[in-house]
Amino acid sequence: MKTLRSLLNGRRDLLQSRAVRSGLLLACLLLPAIARSDDSAQLKIDNFKFGPEKLTITKGTQVTWTNQDDIPHSIVLNALGVRSKALDTDKTFSYQFDKAGTFAYICGLHPFMHGQVVVK
Amino acid sequence: MTTDLHNPDRRGFLKCMTWAGSAMVWTVAGGIPRSHVIGQAEAAETGFSFAQVSDSHLGFDKPVNANVAGTFQEALGHVTSMADKPAFLIHTGDITHLSTAEQFDTGAQLLTATKLQTYTVPGEHDILEDNGKSYLNRYGKGTHGDGWYSFNAQGVHFIGLVNVVNLQGNGLGDLGNAQLEWLEKDVKGLPSSTPIVVFAHVPLWIVYQDWGWGTKDGGQALSYLKRFGSVTVLNGHIHQVMQKIEGQVAFHTARSTAFPQGVPGVAKGPGPYPVPAGELKNFLGTARISLVSTKSPLAIVDTPLAG
Numbered sequence: 151m152k153t154l155r156s157l158l159n160g161r162r163d164l165l166q167s168r169a170v171r172s173g174l175l176l177a178c179l180l181l182p183a184i185a186r187s188d189d190s191a192q193l194k195i196d197n198f199k200f201g202p203e204k205l206t207i208t209k210g211t212q213v214t215w216t217n218q219d220d221i222p223h224s225i226v227l228n229a230l231g232v233r234s235k236a237l238d239t240d241k242t243f244s245y246q247f248d249k250a251g252t253f254a255y256i257c258g259l260h261p262f263m264h265g266q267v268v269v270k
Numbered sequence: 271m272t273t274d275l276h277n278p279d280r281r282g283f284l285k286c287m288t289w290a291g292s293a294m295v296w297t298v299a300g301g302i303p304r305s306h307v308i309g310q311a312e313a314a315e316t317g318f319s320f321a322q323v324s325d326s327h328l329g330f331d332k333p334v335n336a337n338v339a340g341t342f343q344e345a346l347g348h349v350t351s352m353a354d355k356p357a358f359l360i361h362t363g364d365i366t367h368l369s370t371a372e373q374f375d376t377g378a379q380l381l382t383a384t385k386l387q388t389y390t391v392p393g394e395h396d397i398l399e400d401n402g403k404s405y406l407n408r409y410g411k412g413t414h415g416d417g418w419y420s421f422n423a424q425g426v427h428f429i430g431l432v433n434v435v436n437l438q439g440n441g442l443g444d445l446g447n448a449q450l451e452w453l454e455k456d457v458k459g460l461p462s463s464t465p466i467v468v469f470a471h472v473p474l475w476i477v478y479q480d481w482g483w484g485t486k487d488g489g490q491a492l493s494y495l496k497r498f499g500s501v502t503v504l505n506g507h508i509h510q511v512m513q514k515i516e517g518q519v520a521f522h523t524a525r526s527t528a529f530p531q532g533v534p535g536v537a538k539g540p541g542p543y544p545v546p547a548g549e550l551k552n553f554l555g556t557a558r559i560s561l562v563s564t565k566s567p568l569a570i571v572d573t574p575l576a577g
């Protein structure tokens with residue numbers, strides 16, 4: 151189960167925001183309904199680029215972006231109405247993709263930065 | 271919309287670009303641009319001048335400059351100690367790094383200490399909290415929309431524009447229709463002989479598309495200013511001096527008071543550009559803009575913090 155494994159892995163980043171914490175709680179309650187929710191994927195932001203630029207995941211995967219630049223960035227998933235806070239250096243943002251589809255996103259501060267998450 | 275703005279001669283502006291070293295004065299007399307490097311003594315023109323500071327990024331603490339409050343204060347000190355004291359100060363945005371109350375407080379404290387009237391426009395770093403409310407609560411009084419406004423001083427019409435809100439996937443700065451409509455009305459009644467100064471955070475012309483250094487509808491805004499004999503556009507955002515002249519429009523970007531950014535097409539990315547310790551202050555600085563006469567436009571002198 152994701153939450154336990156994450157905790158055991160000492161994934162501090164997942165516990166950073168209250169929003170994410172309540173998200174985890176929700177995931178626990180709904181667990182029987184999401185069969186493939188035990189996946190997580192990492193994305194990094196380096197030199198004003200998302201890496202990988204195109205990420206393919208399965209439904210229910212939680213994606214975590216980590217900012218490795220010395221300038222803040224943010225994640226704006228317009229199609230899903232999701233906007234992260236500005237992430238300073240080494241800060242993370244996580245979002246669980248529960249719908250299939252192709253989701254383009256940009257950085258809200260540097261909108262020439264493009265990324266794509268494909269959810270199967 | 272002027273096509274020139276969207277297809278700038280890249281070699282042209284790169285040639286005009288200057289990084290460090292001496293101050294540069296820049297005058298447009300009778301529509302003919304002249305630009306040359308000068309000593310500071312030549313800077314004084316007439317009684318009326320104002321100063322531009324930009325990109326103070328208060329709260330930034332990375333190794334390239336771990337004391338951005340200090341360098342901002344030093345830059346402001348240069349401005350207030352000028353023999354011919356500028357009439358006021360324009361800050362072209364990114365006052366703060368992360369829009370926190372503490373960073374805005376530091377900015378207000380340092381700006382207030384100059385005892386100069388300060389006009390600001392937000393950078394994208396100033397509107398990261400509460401949809402820009404933390405900026406507007408402090409600097410939004412008497413402005414329209416996301417914080418745009420105009421005022422008159424010494425016969426010059428000043429226009430502060432906001433091009434950092436609701437940025438879209440094309441990567442560029444954006445003014446939006448509401449602001450463009452306001453601008454068109456704002457200048458409608460002005461005689462064409464009125465000198466115009468437009469200031470905004472992101473360059474209004476396309477400096478470098480790949481890094482989002484430009485404004486999508488900047489050309490639209492400038493089309494409303496076509497009939498004016500003298501238009502000066504002051505921007506920040508790119509942390510280096512660049513200048514360009516298109517007809518009667520003079521474009522200028524200011525240095526940051528916090529850290530330099532790389533040269534487009536040369537540096538690997540638009541982030542903070544590491545410079546050798548001890549050389550930082552050659553890359554930071556202020557600009558002073560003087561009104562030569564109401565007929566022939568404005569002179570701009572960029573002064574690095576060091577030297």
Ligand SMILES: [Cu+2]
Binds near residue numbers: 222257
């Ligand atoms: Cu960014």
